[in-house]
Amino acid sequence: MSVDVLETPTAGARQASLQLVHDVQQLLYRDARLLDEQRYDEWFDLMTEDFRFWVPVPQSRYRRDSKGVFEPGRMAHFDDSLAELKLRASRWKEATAWSEDPPTRHVHYVTNIEVEPAELDGEWLARSVVISLRNRNEDEENWLGARREDLVRETPAGLKLAHRKVFVTQSVLLAKNFNTFL
Amino acid sequence: MADTLQARHASPAADLDFHRLVDVDNGWIDRRIFWDEGIYQLELERIFARCWVFVGHQSQFAEPGDFVTTYIGQDAVIAAKDRKGGRQRLPEFLLAPREPGVFRRGRQHPPVHLQLPRLGLWAGRGPARAHEEEQYSKCATFDKSKLGLHRARVGIYKGLVFATFDPDAPSLDDYLGDYRYYLDVLLDNDAGGTEFIEGNVKSRLGCNWKFAAENFVGDAYHAGWTHASAAAAIFKKDVKVNVERSYQANINGHGTEFGLDLIGNAMGLAEPEVVEYLKENEARFAERLGKLRSRMVGGMSSSNVFPNLAYLTGFNTWRTWTPKGPHEIELHTWVLVNKDMPDRLKEAYRRGVSRTFSPTGMFESDDGENWEHCTRSNAGVVTRRQKLHYGLGMDSKIEHEEFPGAVYKVQLNDANQRAFYQRWADLMSAASWAEVPARTGADQ
Structure with missing residues (x-):
């Protein structure tokens, strides 16, 4: 199965209200700021318990190849449950996490936000573009741009992220590591 | 003609x-x-254009016509399974393209064939090719059979596909030697x-390739x-090495440090x-x-096959x-599993490796930091004067x-690193494979 990032979901009768679009935007901005500030526990609070985070590695293939640029089941940068993301983040909190100390200076830039109805009532598809800018030590600088598809769920505690797919542009990650989320 | 087309340029570092x-x-x-x-340029000549270099696993070439693009040293290569033959008749072959970087793996029915946008004479079809052939037929210096892609020697060891561009290199079996005993563990x-x-993760690190290999x-x-x-x-605790039951072993510059x-x-x-x-099996x-x-099989260990497969x-x-x-360097990582393993176990390996040994992984990010700083510090002349122990x-x-x-x-040992660098020096000093001694352990 190929994953087409341009695929448009079947439009239901529902439409996102201005208020909802505003709320989703605020959620995504808060999400970006919490990552910039490396407040991971608060970032995890934005997610539902069944949250899945998928960041596949793009493959450069001919247009006529039936296998896609992105496909599930391949090696991925991330293909994690919430618990597994928390395990990763727990390393960053250790005093011996050498590559995190001094800390990286992060900017997560979020733009191009669109909100559409998802399949189930109470769920919305939020598309966005994110650019991660990292600067470390003296002069190490890395950029990574990506298009995102988030499943946003209405819960008693407000809007939460239930599923995030991140489609990065780099097939060779032009950095030695990737020490944040997107 | 061969001298004109494939002259070897001696580097001043050869002395x-x-x-x-x-x-x-x-x-x-x-x-x-x-x-x-200068030393690096000589490495490309005497290490990478000479040794058996890993280019892929046979499982990446399931169908005739399947291919991947990769590198041997800095030479861009296409590793492909021959379109005409099945596994019995023709093994995978390997070519070095003139134009790097535009190909990726193609695999489907019917197969997606290689596109060679600037090589119409070799890969083109129809009137355009006929026109080119006609023009070149009048060109006295042009001999198609002597130009085009270079075919490499290909060797396969239990699924791993290696290639070399050196016709004088020993056979892959001799090159690996008794190190095959250790390779067989996996x-x-x-x-x-x-x-x-399927798939791999690639990243760039600002380090010398030998720091990663060692x-x-x-x-x-x-x-x-x-x-x-x-x-x-x-683990929620420190990791300790078992001093009594751990070892290092090396052959021909290949090495493994391991526990039992x-x-x-x-x-x-x-x-x-x-x-x-692992316990059940x-x-x-x-x-x-x-x-x-x-x-x-799952023990505490790390290994490198000379020069750059780990x-x-x-x-x-x-x-x-x-x-x-x-x-x-560009780091390419894959996950190897037993073919007959249940799918849920393959999935556990796939996701586990992403979480540990990939650019986002919990172990790898600290390694990259070390190797980059080990490399960059040598920009200083005073630093460079001090030898490494x-x-x-x-x-x-x-x-x-x-x-x-x-x-x-004892795993905590520099023995394998010394052997890696001994093999490196053997190759860098040798004008041809005939001058490269076997390093089987008897003389070390």
């Missing part, structure tokens, strides 16, 4: 005394080998053989301190099913590999350190009744 730069008898290494552009512990999980060939020492944070997060603990590395995946699998592994090797038992990550200059475990060589090669007691 250096590499066995002095790499003093393995006393355990000192001159830092210039990690920094100097390649031959199950009757069904192995495969790569890290995997024998640097057990760094693990406890460098990876303390990952160990604390995953069955699950030491596998625990790091944080995938309990993998550990269960220990006896089956022993039927194929013998008792001692069955204890290595792997970890337990994690089952395989990787290449592809040089992009004296101070940069590789003298740990000088007296630790032992005779072992089963383990082949040069065998050393």
Whole structure:
């Protein structure tokens, strides 16, 4: 199965209200700021318990190849449950996490936000573009741009992220590591 | 004609005394080998254009016409399965294209064939090609059979596909030698053989390729301190090496440092099913590999096949350190699994390796930091004057009744790094393969 990032979901009768679009935007901005500030526990609070985070590695293939640029089941940068993301983040909190100390200076830039109805009532598809800018030590600088598809769920505690797919542009990650989320 | 087309350019660095730069008898290494552009250019000639270099796993070439693009040194190559023949008649072949970087793997029915946009004479069809052929038929100096892509020698060892551009290189079996005993720990512990999980992760590190290779060939020492944070997060305690039951072994510059603990590395995946699998199958592994090797299948270990293929038992990550200059590499990582393993276990390996040994992984991010700083610090002339110490475990060589090669007691040891650099100096000093001594352990 190929994953087409341009695929448009079947439009239901529902439409996102201005208020909802505003709320989703605020959620995504808060999400970006919490990552910039490396407040991971608060970032995890934005997610539902069944949250899945998928960041596949793009493959450069001919247009006529039936296998896609992105496909599930391949090696991925991330293909994690919430618990597994928390395990990763727990390393960053250790005093011996050498590559995190001094800390990286992060900017997560979020733009191009669109909100559409998802399949189930109470769920919305939020598309966005994110650019991660990292600067470390003296002069190490890395950029990574990506298009995102988030499943946003209405819960008693407000809007939460239930599923995030991140489609990065780099097939060779032009950095030695990737020490944040997107 | 051959002289015109494939002249070898001697580098000024060829006159250096590499066995002095790499003093393995006393355990000192001159830092210039990690920094100097001339030495690097000679490495491309005498290491990468000469050795058997890993280009893929047979499982990536299931159908005729399947191909991947990769690099041997800085030469861009296409590794492809011949379109005409099946597995019986023609093995995979390998070509070096003139235009790097535009191809990726194609595999489907009907197969997606290679596109060679600037090689109409070779790959084109129809009137355009006929027109080109007509023009070139009047050109006296043009001999199509002597131009085009270079065919490499291809060798396969239990699923791993290697290639060399040197016609004088020994056979792949001789090149690997008795190191095959150690390779079999992962390649031959199950009757069904192995495969790569589809896809790989690639990243760029600002380091000399040898720092990565030596890290995997024998640097057990760094693990406890460098990876303390990952160990604390995953194991909730420090990782200790078993001094009495751990070893280093090397043959022809290939090396492995290992314990006999069955699950030491596998625990790091944080995938309990993998550990269960190893425990349940220990006896089956022993039927194929013998008792001692069955204890290595997921054990605490790291290994490097000279020059730039590395792997970890337990994690089952395989990787290449592809040089992009004296101070940069491209790291390619794959996951190797037993073909007959249940899908849920393959999935555990796939996701576990992403979480540990990939650019986003909990172990790998600290390694990259080390290798970059080990490389960059050599920009300083005063820094460069001070040789690096590789003298740990000088007296630790032992005779072992089963383990082949040069065998050393205790994983915390520089023995394999010395052997890696000895092989490096052997190749860098030699004008041809005939001058390269075999390093089987008897003379070390």
